[in-house]
Amino acid sequence: MLADNLMIIGVNHKVAPVEIREKLAHTGDCENPVVALKKMSGCNEGCFLGTCNRVEVICAGDGSDELAMAVRHMLFARSNLSDSEALKYSYTYRGQEAILHLFQVAASLDSMIIGEPQILGQLKKAYREAVENKGVGTILNKFINKSFSVAKRVRTETNIGGNAVSISFAAVQLAKKIFGSLEYKRVMLVGAGEMAELAAEHLLSQGIEEVVVANRTLANAVKLARQFKGRAVSLDDLVAELKNIDILISSTGARGLVLRREEVKPVMRQRMNSPLFLIDIAVPRDLDPALNNLDNVYLYDIDNLTDVVEVNKSAREKEADRAGRIVQEEAVKFASWLESLAVTPTIIDLRNKIEAIRRAELERTMPRLSSLPRKQQQAVELMMTSMVNKILHHPTLFLKADKGSCVQQERINLVREMFDL
Amino acid sequence: MALLFNLTFLVYIVAAVFYVVYFINQKRDIRTMAHLIFVGGALLHTAALVARYLTDGHTPITNMHEAVSFFAWSMTWGFLIFRWRYKVKNFGTFVSILVVLLMVVSAVSSQEVIPLPPALRSNWLPIHASIALMADAFLAMGFCGGVMYLLQENEIKSRRFGIFYERLPSLEALDSLNHHCLTVGFPLLTLGIITGSIWARQAWGTYWQWDPKETWSLITWFIYAALLHFRFTLGWRRRRAAIISIIGFGSALFTLWGVSYLLGGLHSYVG
Numbered sequence: 001m002l003a004d005n006l007m008i009i010g011v012n013h014k015v016a017p018v019e020i021r022e023k024l025a026h027t028g029d030c031e032n033p034v035v036a037l038k039k040m041s042g043c044n045e046g047c048f049l050g051t052c053n054r055v056e057v058i059c060a061g062d063g064s065d066e067l068a069m070a071v072r073h074m075l076f077a078r079s080n081l082s083d084s085e086a087l088k089y090s091y092t093y094r095g096q097e098a099i100l101h102l103f104q105v106a107a108s109l110d111s112m113i114i115g116e117p118q119i120l121g122q123l124k125k126a127y128r129e130a131v132e133n134k135g136v137g138t139i140l141n142k143f144i145n146k147s148f149s150v151a152k153r154v155r156t157e158t159n160i161g162g163n164a165v166s167i168s169f170a171a172v173q174l175a176k177k178i179f180g181s182l183e184y185k186r187v188m189l190v191g192a193g194e195m196a197e198l199a200a201e202h203l204l205s206q207g208i209e210e211v212v213v214a215n216r217t218l219a220n221a222v223k224l225a226r227q228f229k230g231r232a233v234s235l236d237d238l239v240a241e242l243k244n245i246d247i248l249i250s251s252t253g254a255r256g257l258v259l260r261r262e263e264v265k266p267v268m269r270q271r272m273n274s275p276l277f278l279i280d281i282a283v284p285r286d287l288d289p290a291l292n293n294l295d296n297v298y299l300y301d302i303d304n305l306t307d308v309v310e311v312n313k314s315a316r317e318k319e320a321d322r323a324g325r326i327v328q329e330e331a332v333k334f335a336s337w338l339e340s341l342a343v344t345p346t347i348i349d350l351r352n353k354i355e356a357i358r359r360a361e362l363e364r365t366m367p368r369l370s371s372l373p374r375k376q377q378q379a380v381e382l383m384m385t386s387m388v389n390k391i392l393h394h395p396t397l398f399l400k401a402d403k404g405s406c407v408q409q410e411r412i413n414l415v416r417e418m419f420d421l
Numbered sequence: 422m423a424l425l426f427n428l429t430f431l432v433y434i435v436a437a438v439f440y441v442v443y444f445i446n447q448k449r450d451i452r453t454m455a456h457l458i459f460v461g462g463a464l465l466h467t468a469a470l471v472a473r474y475l476t477d478g479h480t481p482i483t484n485m486h487e488a489v490s491f492f493a494w495s496m497t498w499g500f501l502i503f504r505w506r507y508k509v510k511n512f513g514t515f516v517s518i519l520v521v522l523l524m525v526v527s528a529v530s531s532q533e534v535i536p537l538p539p540a541l542r543s544n545w546l547p548i549h550a551s552i553a554l555m556a557d558a559f560l561a562m563g564f565c566g567g568v569m570y571l572l573q574e575n576e577i578k579s580r581r582f583g584i585f586y587e588r589l590p591s592l593e594a595l596d597s598l599n600h601h602c603l604t605v606g607f608p609l610l611t612l613g614i615i616t617g618s619i620w621a622r623q624a625w626g627t628y629w630q631w632d633p634k635e636t637w638s639l640i641t642w643f644i645y646a647a648l649l650h651f652r653f654t655l656g657w658r659r660r661r662a663a664i665i666s667i668i669g670f671g672s673a674l675f676t677l678w679g680v681s682y683l684l685g686g687l688h689s690y691v692g
Contacts, residue, residue, distance in 0.1 A: 176591060271656070275592065
């Protein structure tokens, strides 16, 4: 089946800790991943998506294990992990599963904050890059574009997008309730993530003075800081920087706590008790829950922020369920479209075969009918053509039919055997 | 006069009810009406004080009824002047309720006009007493700000959003309200103590004789002085400032009432 040729190999926040994700291939690598993909044997088309929380390789090819291994090798080239370890920290989806996965990613159902809107833009950018590097052919073209329209459908038919936007909006509202005006306030982003960036953008539009970015790897911090025209610091300076900032958004993938109560307590004295608004959107938590017990420290995690917007959890889950069903439905539709692609060669073969018979018979018979007037000769030719069409009509329908008694592949085999194609 | 006072009292109650309704439904029209009614109350109150002055023949701040009524009057005008300078969302609700409470106290106190005892017959009486009561009025507004701060902070800190989160202004605004009230109230308090002490020198021959009212006003002064001082040196602001301004106001109230009723002393003719 053609659908089996689709393959997605990826790493996201669910399967790999940040230490691993940081060392993965990136669009900024000296050889563009799409170009690298195209060089792999068995890979016909390829697209590379890299964001803070995920890396995905989408390819259409022979779907072999060798290809999967080559892709993993490219992804994990910088991490010095063996292939078996790479296998552990990544997922591989083929066929129907791959379709479902990409649709879920595009619809932001696979994001850290479900419904956050940036992933679609990132996917579009990845697609553009793949097109520029000539990595995209018929199948991926159709596949990735379909994922955009699925995402759009999910967004218009469910309220899934309201979730993330309103969470970051709630953060801004809260900040305003604490600080009054946000002018001259400083924000620190610890770690990176779609949601943190969204919140930072929201805050910036409120006149925030400066954005400070702290990250485990300074290079990543610098990159993000440039995006916000801010300053980058190393994660080791986090506590020292605390006295200069007012709002902290933490979304690292660290396993343990990044900031503890004991570390912040002395800082509050230096800050002359000016308030500190801490937003923890990481899972697991980055910030010590006991921080909220400190005077003038206000700690919120994602669930708290969600409570602010009064979108209750069951309503959110309901939206996610509805979105999930839309994605499922679209994935099934797309898979059947791909299968119909599989049928086409058989139909063409069948037509060619019968057409060849018709032509051969016509050539044999026509000389003997040369005595007939031109008009009658044409009538005979016409009769043969319409006979061929009538005979082929039902086998063609049989191949294309969805509700047939047996699986499509079996029908294809049957027809091929019957007509010796 | 009693009629004017009672009318004022009634208008204040209506204003407070309107403010509370506004607090609940947040309709602009209601707020405008509440505000107009409150201004009307303030004008009526002024008329009542003038009338009382004319009957008394001296500034009407010599007994508990008059003193608390003057206190309420100062608070109302203090609020209206403040409001003209800068607006704090739903501050009026809290102020009007406190004004009504003060009026209740004033109303239940004896309204009888008593001839002025000889010790009080001085030009210092209106100066000292009115300054001291105006100080109390601003400290009372600081108290309202402190209460609002704690209510708002409690909702933000506990992450349970009830009636106050939407309706009260930001913590920053409430803290600066508190500070503004203090920057007016504290100098007035200081001035009240100084004028009192000058008057004491004239009336009794010494500046300071540690009578309970003097002692308690000094305690109140120290509480607020500490708050002001440490605000700038140690960053006593926000939650701590709110709590201290509530404690300080408690102390001020005790100076006004508690001392008179419980401890006696030289000032005990007031009340």
